[in-house]
Amino acid sequence: MSKFQIILLTIFGVAIVAGVLVFSLSKGSSKAVANVTIWGPVSITDFQNFMNAAALSQDNTLSINYVEISPENFDEEFTGALAEGRGPDLVIVSQDQVWQERNKLTLIPFSAVKQSDFDSTFIDEGRLLTSLSGIYALPLFVDPLVLYTNRDLLNSAAIAQAPKYWDELYAYADKLTIKDAAGNIKKSAIALGEATNIPHAKDILSLLMLQAGTPITDMQSGGLTPEFTQSFNLPVPPGEAALDFYTQFANPAKPFYSWNRSLSSAQTNFVSGDSALYIGFASELPILKAKNPNLSVGVTPVLQSRVAGKTMTYGKLYGIALVRTSRNQAADLVAATKLASGASVSALASVVGLPPARRDLLSNKPGDGVQSIFYDAAIQSKGWLDPNPVKTKSLFADMITSVTSGRARSGEALSTADGTMRSIIESQ
Secondary structure: OOHHHHHHHHHOHHHHHHHHHHHHOOOOOOOOOEEEEEEEOOOHHHHHHHHHHOOHHHOOOEEEEEEEOOHHHHHHHHHHHHHOOOOOOEEEEEOOOHHHHHHHEOOEEOOOOOHHHHHHHEOHHHHHHEOOOEEOOEEEEEEEEEEEEEHHHHHHOOOOOOOOEHHHHHHHHHHHOEEOOOOOEEEEEEOOOOOOOOOOHHHHHHHHHHHHOOOOEEEEOOEEEEOOOOOOOOOOOHHHHHHHHHHHHHOOOOOOOOOOOOOOOHHHHHHOOOEEEEEEEHHHHHHHHHHOOOOOEEEEOOOEOOOOOOOOEEEEEEEEEEEOOOOOHHHHHHHHHHHOOHHHHHHHHHHHOOOEOEHHHHOOOOOOHHHHHHHHHHHOEEOOOOOOHHHHHHHHHHHHHHHHOOOOOHHHHHHHHHHHHHHHHHHO
16 A cells, blocks of 8 residues: 555544444445445446456455446536435546536545645646645546557658647648649648537647646636636737637638548548548547558657647546545545555556556556557646536637637637636536
8 A cells, every 4th residue: 555545544544444343244244345336437348357457356345336427428417316316436537527526526635635745646637636625536547639640641741750849730731731623621631720520629729728828727716717818928828829820720821721620520531541640639549440440550749839848738637536425435435545556547547548647657658659658648748627528618619610710810719718718617
């Protein structure tokens, strides 16, 4: 057991002792057994494989009932279940769900667990699973954005390496985007600029804004505030610069025009061999290969800003959280700490094919080149506190579309988005 686990369990020491007494008195059981129900986005098959790999299936002190819930339906099902008194004991949530679900979770106070202990155990993005006074979820694994390449298209254009910086896309778009005589795109360099057929538009634009220096939202005096329009003493607000950069690739008047809303979905376009580059999550690699086994897929770090001064990517961080309405917080904490232990996180990350969120595990990079890239990306992952993932996805889409359709300039679209974000926060 790690130092962090010992500290964490000590927080609820009295409650755990009481829980163990209850378990030991259970009819027909000679050992304490923690019975917990967990909801999460991991597939049932993967979770069972994880239980077997981590030897949790043979753990006589822990009985887990796992239920797979899609992220799109999670809030509605979670809220409904709690209202009906049938909710789970633990949930696996991502960093963009924490703010919305915070009032349904048990907060582990920093008065009992130092922030420094948490920070030394988990990656920096783990702080998004905390509040000003405690911990909402213990990090498990992270799904970072990376850059996928079609090696055949790069080779055909005599391009030896994938781009490393965003500004290199101008030259790559010129070489890799192929148009017919009428100016219709037949082959695209990369899916950027639109929202309707780029499922990760919100994530990619979030990455650009974070790299530019815009946190998107920020905690001030215990409340969440939008940061889209903050200039940070720069001539142009970083958020506006990021939006300008993103949308220009959908502008037919630009020489590097490489995408429009009439094309197929970004992932479909890439696996069909019609896009040279694709920004996607690490979890998509097996999907890309399965959809087109003949596609020569390369994996490289996501594009970076030359002026940011630091390397980062956007990552979906997942953690295990205690549900406030659960009747046995002691058992829940025992289960959560077991799941967040080094051995368990290592097994879970291996099964889902994603990097762990623990620093001790990330310090030992695998020999596999692709997994090594994923590990580096995990350490470099950033994110932001999202008040409502569904509503803000629509907010980002509206912001992008208003610019590409000509309804608004970037500054105007950003200002509208800032006001909408404020309304979403206030409605939570």
